[in-house]
Amino acid sequence: MSGWLAIAGLGPGSDALVTPEVTAALAEATDIVGYIPYVARVAPRPGLTLHASDNRVELDRAAHALALAAAGRRVVVVSSGDPGVFAMASAVFEAVEAGPEAWRDLDIRVLPGITAxxxxxxxxxxxxxxxxxxxxxxxxxxxxxxxxxxxxxxxxxxxxxxxxxxxxxxxxxxxxxxxxxxxxxxxxxxxxxxxxxxxxxxxxxxxxxxxxxxxxxxxxxxxxxxxxxxxxxxxxxxxxxxxxxxxxxx
Amino acid sequence: MSGWLAIAGLGPGSDALVTPEVTAALAEATDIVGYIPYVARVAPRPGLTLHASDNRVELDRAAHALALAAAGRRVVVVSSGDPGVFAMASAVFEAVEAGPEAWRDLDIRVLPGITAxxxxxxxxxxxxxxxxxxxxxxxxxxxxxxxxxxxxxxxxxxxxxxxxxxxxxxxxxxxxxxxxxxxxxxxxxxxxxxxxxxxxxxxxxxxxxxxxxxxxxxxxxxxxxxxxxxxxxxxxxxxxxxxxxxxxxx
The missing domain is CATH 3.30.950.10 (Tetrapyrrole methylase, C-terminal domain)
Structure with missing residues (x-):
């Protein structure tokens, strides 16, 4: 069982701006983690668990996602726009740096998106x-x-x-x-x-x-x-x- | 016969980063205009004319694309990355501003892409x-x-x-x-x-x-x-x- 974590950008709103790379990651995921309105953009399906959290809890959310991946889940953290621009990627890496050493060996990818x-x-x-x-x-x-x-x-x-x-x-x-x-x-x-x-x-x-x-x-x-x-x-x-x-x- | 011009970003290289919006525009186009290596990323098909030009001729290329759209063609100007970031969108609008008044009434859209x-x-x-x-x-x-x-x-x-x-x-x-x-x-x-x-x-x-x-x-x-x-x-x-x-x- 080999978990991974993708930090994915959903773009500014339209599905026509979601990259195929992000769509493919969402299709392979077992868990979606993110702020409520962004998780709401992901269609539910059997085998997929949606973890929606409120605003201003970015570090808790990041640690949760990392723990899921460390437990072998295939996790996508969803951001609006691009995850690297004022969004979840930095929060995840802050959590990695502060967290258990083993988190550094996780398969973590950032999937860019169309930033606002x-x-x-x-x-x-x-x-x-x-x-x-x-x-x-x-x-x-x-x-x-x-x-x-x-x-x-x-x-x-x-x-x-x-x-x-x-x-x-x-x-x-x-x-x-x-x-x-x-x-x-x-x-x-x-x-x-x-x-x-x-x-x-x-x-x-x-x-x-x-x-x-x-x-x-x-x-x-x-x-x-x-x-x-x-x-x-x-x-x-x-x-x-x-x-x-x-x-x-x- | 109603022409249009889309200035589209192909992203940095991988097809997995081309947005569905751009893919749809390419599918509807009659003409693709751009720098040689970017035009080479578009698959040829019957009914599609590829106009590949060398580097450093951005204004000529823009004027050519605008003239095609004014003649009723469905034209996509292709850029690497995002067309609005150090790419073709500004060149097209420079040509619009300097060109015939009628060009201002063209249907011109910028389709964002994943910039480098x-x-x-x-x-x-x-x-x-x-x-x-x-x-x-x-x-x-x-x-x-x-x-x-x-x-x-x-x-x-x-x-x-x-x-x-x-x-x-x-x-x-x-x-x-x-x-x-x-x-x-x-x-x-x-x-x-x-x-x-x-x-x-x-x-x-x-x-x-x-x-x-x-x-x-x-x-x-x-x-x-x-x-x-x-x-x-x-x-x-x-x-x-x-x-x-x-x-x-x-």
Missing amino acids: MLAAAARAGAPLGHDFCAINLSDNLKPWALVEKRLRLSVEADFAMAFYNPRSQARPEGFARALTLLQSLCADARPVIFARAVTTPEETIRVVPLPEARPEMADMRTMVIVGSSLTRIIPRAAAPIVYTPRSAPE | MLAAAARAGAPLGHDFCAINLSDNLKPWALVEKRLRLSVEADFAMAFYNPRSQARPEGFARALTLLQSLCADARPVIFARAVTTPEETIRVVPLPEARPEMADMRTMVIVGSSLTRIIPRAAAPIVYTPRSAPE
């Missing part, structure tokens, strides 16, 4: 077509001062910026502070994309100039992308196209 | 589990001074860093300069991942401490990921796991 910023960018055009950064705006796991420092440096570097978790339920005021800071640092009207529930039936994409961006335009299901100083809008009858050119001038 | 940094990160562990940036190290399209500025600011922000196109054939010396700069800015032995030909039969993953990283460890098929100051290595009998913890200390 790629899906949101695709829906709006190509705002991440030049250098960019990705910042988790939640300050549950880091001091707010570090978020602000990174925003300042990212503006100075003229990166396009993708923000995950802009408005957590616990601390919604962070995003308001981030927007105010960006509006003061950037003297332009670069586009801001609010991409909510991307690739689901509830999807909405809204593009506004930075001076008009408001905190309430984002909720917990929203991905925010702020353009660089070079990001452009192509107006047209359909929704505008937002893209960042490949070149930066001398 | 996500696949490389997954193979090594989870080095992008905390805030990070993605930089195209090629200076074909921007001045080298801007690359250096972004490297300095990214180190100051303590981002993990994903480098695309570290060693172009035309200007291989850039990566040597980037490594020397990073080694002087970072006084630690943070891990550097050289991920070559990820998810293909030729895949190699090499992890070295930054002071031991050498330019010749990368070639044109290599994705380089440099950890943040907090990125960790879990040693074990199999290849080590490289991951960045979710938290940053106060």
Whole structure:
């Protein structure tokens, strides 16, 4: 009996964005472990046990999954998006490092997925077509001062910026502070994309100039992308196209 | 006769990472447009015309694809990885903006894919589990001074860093300069991942401490990921796991 653990990305919502690699792992699994809404995306079948847990228990969930694999089960930890980007992969490796030595010998694989910023960018055009950064705006796991420092440096570097978790339920005021800071640092009207529930039936994409961006335009299901100083809008009858050119001038 | 244009990401190499959405678009297409090795990944079939072009002609290729779609063809522009990350989507939108007004009314969609940094990160562990940036190290399209500025600011922000196109054939010396700069800015032995030909039969993953990283460890098929100051290595009998913890200390 040889157990394994796959940490798999389900993509942003649509089944059309789940990779065949992830689909195959789900079909071979005996156990699915994850946050309730992500486990709900896996169809039940005989022989498959679903272990759905609440938010904010990532390390317990990771340890549970590792213990199951160590006991010979074939375990898939499901994440939304890509498991390596602000999701379960780091939590699993934190648990491995802190856990029994034997966990290091487990067969552990990370199966990449379409992370939210790629899906949101695709829906709006190509705002991440030049250098960019990705910042988790939640300050549950880091001091707010570090978020602000990174925003300042990212503006100075003229990166396009993708923000995950802009408005957590616990601390919604962070995003308001981030927007105010960006509006003061950037003297332009670069586009801001609010991409909510991307690739689901509830999807909405809204593009506004930075001076008009408001905190309430984002909720917990929203991905925010702020353009660089070079990001452009192509107006047209359909929704505008937002893209960042490949070149930066001398 | 209603043409359309899809700009599709084929992922880093393995067919197991091509999304069902992209597979469906390829099945409906009349024309495939792209760089020779990417077009070669699409199986020929009756009714499908393959238009393979050489590197460095992105704008011509984009205009050709747009003209085909405007003539009523169903066109897929294929990119490696994700089309929105240092790939064809921005080139197509540059061509749209510079082209005939009618091109703006075309049905144009971007179909996301697994970009190289996500696949490389997954193979090594989870080095992008905390805030990070993605930089195209090629200076074909921007001045080298801007690359250096972004490297300095990214180190100051303590981002993990994903480098695309570290060693172009035309200007291989850039990566040597980037490594020397990073080694002087970072006084630690943070891990550097050289991920070559990820998810293909030729895949190699090499992890070295930054002071031991050498330019010749990368070639044109290599994705380089440099950890943040907090990125960790879990040693074990199999290849080590490289991951960045979710938290940053106060």
